[in-house]
Amino acid sequence: MMNILAVSINHHTAPVELREAFHLNSDEIKNLIHRVKEELFSEGLIISTCNRTELYGIPKDQKLDVLDIQNFIFKYKNNKEVKPENFQTFASSEAIKHLFKVISGIDSLLIGDNQIYHQVKEAFQTSEEMQFAGVLMKRIFDAATKTGKRAISETEISEGAVTVSYAAVQLIEKIFSSISKKSALIIGAGESGELAAKHLKDRGIGRLVITNRTLERAEKIARELDFETLPFNTFKEKMHEFDIILSATSADELIITKEDIRNTMKERNHTSLVLMDIAIPRDIDPSVKEIDYVFYHDIDSLNIIVEQNLSKRKFEIPRIEKIIDEEIDTFIGWYNSLEVAPTIKDLRDYFENIRAEEVGKNKNRFSTEDQEKVEIITKRIINKILHQPTVGLKKINDFGTTPEETAVKVNVLRDIFGINHNNKEEKE
Amino acid sequence: MSYTITILNVLLPLLYIGTFGIYAYDFWKGEKRFTNSKRVLLFLTLLFHVVYLLVRTIFLSHPPITNVFEIFTVLAFSISFSYFILELVTDIRGTGPFIIIISIIFQVISSLFINDITFVKEILRSNLLGVHVFSALVGYSGITISAVYGFLYLTLYKDIKLNKFGLIFNRLPNLEVLETLSYYSAVIGFILLTMAIVIGIIWLPKAFPNYSYTDPKLIGTFTVWALYGIGILSKTFGKWRGKKVVFLSIIGFVIAILSTMFTNFLSSSFHSFY
Numbered sequence: 088m089m090n091i092l093a094v095s096i097n098h099h100t101a102p103v104e105l106r107e108a109f110h111l112n113s114d115e116i117k118n119l120i121h122r123v124k125e126e127l128f129s130e131g132l133i134i135s136t137c138n139r140t141e142l143y144g145i146p147k148d149q150k151l152d153v154l155d156i157q158n159f160i161f162k163y164k165n166n167k168e169v170k171p172e173n174f175q176t177f178a179s180s181e182a183i184k185h186l187f188k189v190i191s192g193i194d195s196l197l198i199g200d201n202q203i204y205h206q207v208k209e210a211f212q213t214s215e216e217m218q219f220a221g222v223l224m225k226r227i228f229d230a231a232t233k234t235g236k237r238a239i240s241e242t243e244i245s246e247g248a249v250t251v252s253y254a255a256v257q258l259i260e261k262i263f264s265s266i267s268k269k270s271a272l273i274i275g276a277g278e279s280g281e282l283a284a285k286h287l288k289d290r291g292i293g294r295l296v297i298t299n300r301t302l303e304r305a306e307k308i309a310r311e312l313d314f315e316t317l318p319f320n321t322f323k324e325k326m327h328e329f330d331i332i333l334s335a336t337s338a339d340e341l342i343i344t345k346e347d348i349r350n351t352m353k354e355r356n357h358t359s360l361v362l363m364d365i366a367i368p369r370d371i372d373p374s375v376k377e378i379d380y381v382f383y384h385d386i387d388s389l390n391i392i393v394e395q396n397l398s399k400r401k402f403e404i405p406r407i408e409k410i411i412d413e414e415i416d417t418f419i420g421w422y423n424s425l426e427v428a429p430t431i432k433d434l435r436d437y438f439e440n441i442r443a444e445e446v447g448k449n450k451n452r453f454s455t456e457d458q459e460k461v462e463i464i465t466k467r468i469i470n471k472i473l474h475q476p477t478v479g480l481k482k483i484n485d486f487g488t489t490p491e492e493t494a495v496k497v498n499v500l501r502d503i504f505g506i507n508h509n510n511k512e513e514k515e
Numbered sequence: 516m517s518y519t520i521t522i523l524n525v526l527l528p529l530l531y532i533g534t535f536g537i538y539a540y541d542f543w544k545g546e547k548r549f550t551n552s553k554r555v556l557l558f559l560t561l562l563f564h565v566v567y568l569l570v571r572t573i574f575l576s577h578p579p580i581t582n583v584f585e586i587f588t589v590l591a592f593s594i595s596f597s598y599f600i601l602e603l604v605t606d607i608r609g610t611g612p613f614i615i616i617i618s619i620i621f622q623v624i625s626s627l628f629i630n631d632i633t634f635v636k637e638i639l640r641s642n643l644l645g646v647h648v649f650s651a652l653v654g655y656s657g658i659t660i661s662a663v664y665g666f667l668y669l670t671l672y673k674d675i676k677l678n679k680f681g682l683i684f685n686r687l688p689n690l691e692v693l694e695t696l697s698y699y700s701a702v703i704g705f706i707l708l709t710m711a712i713v714i715g716i717i718w719l720p721k722a723f724p725n726y727s728y729t730d731p732k733l734i735g736t737f738t739v740w741a742l743y744g745i746g747i748l749s750k751t752f753g754k755w756r757g758k759k760v761v762f763l764s765i766i767g768f769v770i771a772i773l774s775t776m777f778t779n780f781l782s783s784s785f786h787s788f789y
Contacts, residue, residue: 261675261684264691358756359690376676380757388678395680 089223089422090146093182094156094174097139098196101173108166111135113213119163120217127151127159130221132228134189134210136203138196141189143182145223153178180419183227187411190231191238192245199244199400204235223422230418237410242403247396252283254392255363255384256290259331262361262382270294272329274322274343275336276304279365281312283333288312296329298322300336323347327354333363334370343371348378365389423493430497431480433506438469476500517631520574523567524626530560531591531619538611542686550608557599557611564592575631580648583775584629589648591621593656601660601696609686610696613663643718651711655771657704658743662768664697665761672758694757698750701764705743712740735774742767 096109111119116133123131123144131144142156153176161169177185188194190207211228214220220228239245248254263269271292273284276299287295295314299305305316317325326332326347336342343362348371352360357380364371364385376383442465450458480500537553568589571579579585598614601607667683671690674683687693719726727733746763749755 258675261671261689262691264689264695356753382675384678391678392680 089179089419090149091143091179091182091223091227092146092151092153092156093141093143093177093185094153094160095139095141095177095185096160096169096174097141097194099194100175101169105166105169105173106138106140108169109135109140109160109164110137111140116210116213117217120214120219122163123159124217124219127156128219130214130219130224132186132210132214132220132224134207136206139189143186143224143227145221180415183230183418184411184415186227186231187234187414190235191407191411192235193238193404193407197249198397199246199249199403201235201239201245204232204239207235208232226418226421230414234411234414237414238407241410242406244400244403244407247392247399249393249396249400250282251365251386251389251393252279252286254389254396255283255333255365256286257392258363258382258384258389259287259361260290262359263330267291267293269330270296270328271331271333272317272322272326273297274332274334274370275299275366276301276308277335277337280333280335281308283335283363283365284308284312284314287331287333288314292331326351330359331361331363332371333365335365336370337366338370339368341370341372343375345372345374345378348372348375348381352378352381363389420493423497426497427480427493430501430506431477434476434480434500434504435473437504437506438473442466442469517574519570520567520631523563523570524629527560527564527567527588527591528619528623528626530556530563531595531615531622534560535612535615535619538615542609542612543682545686553611554599554602554608557595557602557615561592561596561599564588564595568592571631578645580645580652581636582630584625586648586652587621587625588629589652590655591618591625593652594618594621594659597653597656597660597700601700605692605696607688607692607696609688610664610667613667614660617659617663641718641722643714644722647711647714647718650707650714654704654707654709654711657700657702657707658739658764658768658771659704661697661700661704661764664693664700665764668693668697668761669758669765690757694761697761697764698747701743701760701767702747705740705747708736708740708743712736730778732774732778735770735778739767739771739774742770 096106098106101109111133112135116135119133120131123133123142127146128144129147131142133143134141142160144156157171157174157176160174175185185194186207190204192199192201192203195203211220211224211231214224248257259269260266266287269292271287271294273280273287273295274297276297280297280299284295284297295312296317297305297309297314298317298319300319302316302318309316323343326343327350332343334343348360348362359380359382362371362375362381362383364373364383367386369385371383371385373383373385375381446461446465450461453461480497534553534556537549537556541547541549541553568579571585579589595615595618598611602611667687668690670683671687671693673679674681675690688696742763746755746760746767750760
C-alpha cells in the first residue's frame with residue numbers, strides 16, 4: 088500500500104488559540120517545506136488556514152510514522168500547550184481521503200465553504216514551486232481538485248448563504264431583480280459593516296455609501312473598496328436616496344426610529360426599502376416592519392436563512408462521501424497499476440534467472456547443436472508457465488477488481504515467489 | 516375522426532395533469548432534474564391540444580368557440596401556451612405549476628361536459644366573431660396569468676415580511692420580477708380585451724337586434740376592463756405599485772370568472788350560446 092502520512096490540527100481537535108499558534112503564513116510554509124524536505128518527506132503538501140494546519144507527505148524513510156511527524160511539529164512550533172490529542176493523524180488511503188474531504192468542504196467549520204478549495208489549490212502550487220511535488224503528489228493534486236470540482240458542480244454543498252452578511256445579500260436579491268440598479272447605505276464601519284459592503288460590492292451594487300460616527304474609519308474603508316462616504320450627522324436626511332440600508336453599529340440605543348422610516352418612505356413614494364439590522368443591540372426600531380414595502384430583517388431572521396442553508400448542506404454530505412469514495416477508488420486503481428507492471432516484470436525476471444541458471448549449469452551435458460534447442464525449449468516452457476499469471480495480473484486492473492483486492496493479489500504473488508524486494512522506492 | 520376527438524378529449528386532461536406533476540415535482544424538490552424534460556412535455560401537451568382543436572374544427576365544421584365548454588378548452592390551451600412563450604422568453608421555469616393548474620381546471624370541465632355539436636347558429640359563423648373570441652380568450656389568458664403572478668407576489672411579499680423562508684422563498688423569482696410579469700401580462704390582457712370589446716360593440720347590433728348594454732356579461736367584462744385600465748394607468752404614471760396593482764389584477768380575474776359562470780350557467784344572457 089502507498090506510504091503517505093498526514094497530520095492535522097484543526098477545528099475538530101483544537102481550540103482557536105492553538106489553531107492560531109500553529110497557523111503558518113506563506114513565508115513560514117516555505118521555510119517549513121525546506122526543513123521537511125531535508126528531514127522527513129521526499130514530496131508533500133502543507134495547508135494552513137484559520138481553521139487548520141496540515142502536513143501531508145511521502146516519507147523518505149519507510150520506518151517514519153505519524154508520531155515522528157507530530158514530534159517534528161512540536162519542536163518546530165515549540166508550543167507547550169499542545170497535546171497529542173490536538174492532532175488528527177492519517178496514513179495511506181485514509182490520508183488521501185482526508186485531503187479529499189478537506190478540499191470538498193465537508194470537513195470545514197462552515198460546511199461547504201468553497202474558499203478551502205482555493206486554499207488547497209494554492210498549497211499545491213506552493214509545493215510545486217518549491218519542488219516538493221513529485222509524480223505522486225501531482226497525481227494526488229489532480230484527483231483532489233477533481234473531487235473538489237465534482238462536489239461543487241454535482242451537489243448543492245456550496246449553495247445558499249451561510250453567513251449573516253451573505254444571507255442579507257441573498258434576501259436583498261429576493262426582493263430586487265437587479266442589484267446593479269440599486270443603491271445601498273451602510274451604517275457603521277466595523278467588521279460586519281465592512282464585510283456586508285464587500286458582499287454588496289461583489290454582487291455589483293449600483294451605488295454604495297458608508298457612514299460612521301468616526302468618519303475617518305468610514306473614509307479608510309471607502310478608499311479601500313472605492314465607494315462614497317456620508318457624514319453620520321446628516322445620513323437621515325439622505326436615507327430616501329437608498330433602496331437598501333444596512334446598519335451594523337455598536338450603538339447602545341436605536342439610531343433609526345419608525346418615524347424616520349415613515350418620512351423616508353413618503354419621500355421615496357413608497358417604493359420598496361430593505362432594512363438590514365445586523366447590529367447587536369439592534370440599531371433600527373423593529374416595528375418599522377409594519378410599514379408597507381419596508382422589508383426589515385434583523386440578525387435573528389437572517390440566522391434562520393443561515394441555519395436552513397447549513398441543514399441543506401449537511402444533507403449533501405453523503406453524496407459527497409460517495410464522490411470521494413469513487414475518486415479514492417480511481418486514485419488507488421491508478422496507484423496499484425504502478426505495482427502490477429513491475430510485478431509482471433519481476434516475476435518474469437525471477438523465472439528467467441532460474442531458467443538461465445539451470446540451463447547454464449547443465450549445458451555441457453548437451454551437444455553444441457542441442458544447447459540451442461534447450462535454450463529455445465526452456466524459454467518456451469517458462470513462457471507457457473507464465474502466460475496465465477501474466478494475463479491474470481493484467482486483468483486485475485481491467486475487470487472490476489477493487490483497489491484493495493488488487494493490492495492483496497499483487498502482494499500475495501510477490502510473497503509466494505519471494506520477489507518482495509521493494510520497488511516502491513523507485514516509484515516514489 | 517369522432518374516435519380521435521374522444522381519445523384526445525380524455526387524453527388532454529391527463530397530459531396536463533402529467534405536465535403539472537413534473538413541474539410541481541421540480542418545484543417541490545428543487546433538484547432541477549426535469550428542467551428541460553418538463554418543458555418538452557408541456558410542448559407535447561400543447562401540440563396534442565392543437566391537433567385536438569384542429570380535428571374538432573374540421574370534423575364539426577366550425578371553430579371550437581360556439582359554447583362555453585369549447586371556449587374552456589381553447590382557454591386552457593391559450594393559458595398554457597402563453598405561459599410556454601413566457602417561459603421561453605424569460606427562462607423563469609419555477610412558476611409553471613401555478614399556471615398549468617388553471618389549464619387543468621378549464622380542460623377537465625371542458626372534457627367532462629363538451630358535446631360534439633355539428634349544428635351551430637348562423638350568427639356564430641361570422642368572421643368577426645372569430646376575431647372577437649380569439650382576442651377575448653388571449654386577453655383572458657393574459658389576465659389569468661397576471662392574477663397568478665399577482666397571487667405569487669403577495670405570497671412571497673408576506674413570507675418575506677414574516678421571515679418565512681420556505682419553498683415559496685426558495686423557489687420563486689424575486690418580488691420585482693413577479694410584479695413585472697404580473698404587470699406585463701395584465702397589459703397584454705388589457706389590450707386584447709379592449710380589442711374584443713371594440714369588435715363586440717361593432718358586431719353586436721348586427722348579430723343581436725335585441726341586445727342590451729345592461730347584460731350581465733357586458734357589465735362583467737366592462738368592470739374587468741375598467742379595473743385593469745385603472746391599475747395599468749396608475750402603475751404607468753407611478754401612483755400605485757406592488758400590492759395595490761396586484762390586488763386589482765386578482766379582483767379583476769375573480770370578477771371575470773364569476774361573470775363567466777353567472778352568464779353561462781345562471782342567467783339568460785344573449786352571450787350564452789348553448
